[in-house]
Amino acid sequence: MESLKFTSLIPCKSPVNLVRPRLVNHHDVIGQVGFAPLWKKRSKIEALRLRTSVSGKAPGSQDGASVVQDEKEEAAKAVLLGAERDSSGSVIGFNLSPPNGEIVMDTDEVLTSDRVKVVEDVGGKQKSKAKVTRSIVFVTAEAAPYSKTGGLGDVCGSLPVVLAGRGHRVMVVSPRYLHGSPADKNFSGVIDVGHINVFCFGAEQEVAFFHEYREGVDWVFVDHPSFHRPGNPYGDSFGAFGDNQFRFTLLSHAACEAPLVLPLGGFTYGEKCLFMVNDWHAGLVPLLLAAKYRPHGVYADARSVLLIHNLAHQGVESAVTYKNLGLPAEWYGALEWVFPEWARAHALDRGEAVNILKGAIVTTDRILTVSEGYAWEITTVEGGYGLNELLSSRKSVLNGITNGIDVIDWDPSSDNHIASHYSADDLSGKVECKIALQKELGLPIRPDCPLIGFIGRLDYQKGIDLIQSGIPELMKDDVQFVMLGSGDIQCQDWMRIAEATYKDKFRGWVGFNVPVSHRITAGCDILLMPSRFEPCGLNQLYAMRYGTIPVVHSTGGLRDTVVNFNPYGPEGQGELGTGWTFSPLTKESMLAALRLAVETYKKHKPSWEGLMKRGMERDFTWESAAIQYEQVFEWAFIDPPYVA
Numbered sequence: 001m002e003s004l005k006f007t008s009l010i011p012c013k014s015p016v017n018l019v020r021p022r023l024v025n026h027h028d029v030i031g032q033v034g035f036a037p038l039w040k041k042r043s044k045i046e047a048l049r050l051r052t053s054v055s056g057k058a059p060g061s062q063d064g065a066s067v068v069q070d071e072k073e074e075a076a077k078a079v080l081l082g083a084e085r086d087s088s089g090s091v092i093g094f095n096l097s098p099p100n101g102e103i104v105m106d107t108d109e110v111l112t113s114d115r116v117k118v119v120e121d122v123g124g125k126q127k128s129k130a131k132v133t134r135s136i137v138f139v140t141a142e143a144a145p146y147s148k149t150g151g152l153g154d155v156c157g158s159l160p161v162v163l164a165g166r167g168h169r170v171m172v173v174s175p176r177y178l179h180g181s182p183a184d185k186n187f188s189g190v191i192d193v194g195h196i197n198v199f200c201f202g203a204e205q206e207v208a209f210f211h212e213y214r215e216g217v218d219w220v221f222v223d224h225p226s227f228h229r230p231g232n233p234y235g236d237s238f239g240a241f242g243d244n245q246f247r248f249t250l251l252s253h254a255a256c257e258a259p260l261v262l263p264l265g266g267f268t269y270g271e272k273c274l275f276m277v278n279d280w281h282a283g284l285v286p287l288l289l290a291a292k293y294r295p296h297g298v299y300a301d302a303r304s305v306l307l308i309h310n311l312a313h314q315g316v317e318s319a320v321t322y323k324n325l326g327l328p329a330e331w332y333g334a335l336e337w338v339f340p341e342w343a344r345a346h347a348l349d350r351g352e353a354v355n356i357l358k359g360a361i362v363t364t365d366r367i368l369t370v371s372e373g374y375a376w377e378i379t380t381v382e383g384g385y386g387l388n389e390l391l392s393s394r395k396s397v398l399n400g401i402t403n404g405i406d407v408i409d410w411d412p413s414s415d416n417h418i419a420s421h422y423s424a425d426d427l428s429g430k431v432e433c434k435i436a437l438q439k440e441l442g443l444p445i446r447p448d449c450p451l452i453g454f455i456g457r458l459d460y461q462k463g464i465d466l467i468q469s470g471i472p473e474l475m476k477d478d479v480q481f482v483m484l485g486s487g488d489i490q491c492q493d494w495m496r497i498a499e500a501t502y503k504d505k506f507r508g509w510v511g512f513n514v515p516v517s518h519r520i521t522a523g524c525d526i527l528l529m530p531s532r533f534e535p536c537g538l539n540q541l542y543a544m545r546y547g548t549i550p551v552v553h554s555t556g557g558l559r560d561t562v563v564n565f566n567p568y569g570p571e572g573q574g575e576l577g578t579g580w581t582f583s584p585l586t587k588e589s590m591l592a593a594l595r596l597a598v599e600t601y602k603k604h605k606p607s608w609e610g611l612m613k614r615g616m617e618r619d620f621t622w623e624s625a626a627i628q629y630e631q632v633f634e635w636a637f638i639d640p641p642y643v644a
């Protein structure tokens, strides 16, 4: 393949054909033989080595099966408070109490103590700089403000900026979606910086790169006609797009090329970079590093960290699609996934599939989740979505770091979307926001009436069915309720019906509307999150920052971030609470928690104000999370590549 000279350095106005000198010949890779399935061997060795060095435990035996057995025993010590199963017996909702009420990961102690040390070393969290700076490449299906359907967009829109502010060189690679809607203007600042061909789905696929340098970050967008269609990044009103595997395969291939071919600001990122692989959409990246690049001597010094935002989505497709992914045939085992018999469609269905997230788990250097609680939950049968044993085998490199939030975007003292500004020192503006929200929604204007809110994807994960079953009873109380969400069509219809039924009390806003989400967060007194599982959850963090009291199911990141208020608890305990956590996940316990909150709101004003202020004064910044990320990056580079 011939090399072409760059016609100009990026940013540039005209597209250039980007070819790096050592570009791997894709056809060679497909036909290549001799790739050893090292990931299998290494997972055992590493698990044993790191368990010995980090936890101080002697390895029981050289047999990987005994490691898994250990994990099972550990998980068994946890208390399963309740599990909800579907008709086939599969767990679809659960409530677990970790062993001793603590989240225990082998490396957590190390993470915690190092974290403290780093914070002390830098002498304060704000505006501190990293001690070791890195070239970091985020690969993600969403990055706000360019694209966002949920928390993934928020995290990939703000963490890169904070890491760049700490001195790292940061690139975010994401698709350039054009939906033919006003949201397309989000990409108005990007410029075409060249195109490349990547090999997958049986052919050379041409993709273009667009670029914008903003807030210290190189935002790189992969452009292809398959990203241009109405809907959202994943689907439209008819459901998920049928070619999502193709679209995100393109993203992963292009993201692996970007650091090598794009001379951003005059220089490429080069091979010694750290790939932040977000969810299954980017999951091919560690596989490509191992199977396509390293055998040719490329990316020997790169590392990858898989960041799991939501294990429920794994990128599973029929096994015959493996040949489309642009991976050598002998790597099939890394993605191989066999459904249990009960999950198969018919008698001839052998349940054979490829699972991209599984492939990432067995090849990435380290694994992170977005809270410590969730890092533990995914190693359990109930929370592991079939990947728990695999994740347990990599427990020595699995950590959880709780998300931060964008405290500039979400600041009640300066938020442009809300009617009046306020802060923990002067709460008077909050009631103005409530009145304005009631007015906007056409609800009776009653500042004294508790206003409860829900914001989120209308998805089974978020416990919307629990809200639906609880509303008839709740509406008998003197409360108002507002719901903002889009997704499940039946739930959208239900919201419209509920609004007509409870005219003076209920409002359902169907759609995705960021300004409205700010106004609900500011105007409500209580935010309800009855999530079945919640890897971190951002709305409860936004709520606390806005003096809105979260009432949440005690799971994952919700349990980690909301401190249950118990005025009758042991001395001083009532002074710690920031909200209510309920368990088990039933209508009754949800309503009980809501009613406790409503009673406190109505009858115990000083306690309520204490709850508001404690929430508002919490540190929600990304700074402390970023310091923990840096620690994980260091660990990733200390070890050799997991699959060399």
Ligand SMILES: Nc1ncnc2c1ncn2[C@@H]1O[C@H](COP(=O)(O)OP(=O)(O)O[C@H]2O[C@H](CO)[C@@H](O)[C@H](O)[C@H]2O)[C@@H](O)[C@H]1O
Pocket (backbone or CB within 6 Å): 149, 150, 151, 152, 154, 155, 309, 310, 370, 403, 455, 456, 457, 484, 485, 486, 511, 512, 513, 514, 517, 534, 535, 536, 537, 538, 539, 557
């Ligand atoms: N209709 C609507 N209109 C406007 N805004 C809306 C909206 N519906 C949702 N949003 C916004 O989307 C974001 C949702 O974030 P979450 O973290 O709560 O959930 P999500 O499940 O998408 O993310 C996954 O990834 C994140 C990030 O890691 C984890 O916190 C989470 O637990 C995990 O499930 C929030 O910013 C929220 O305000």
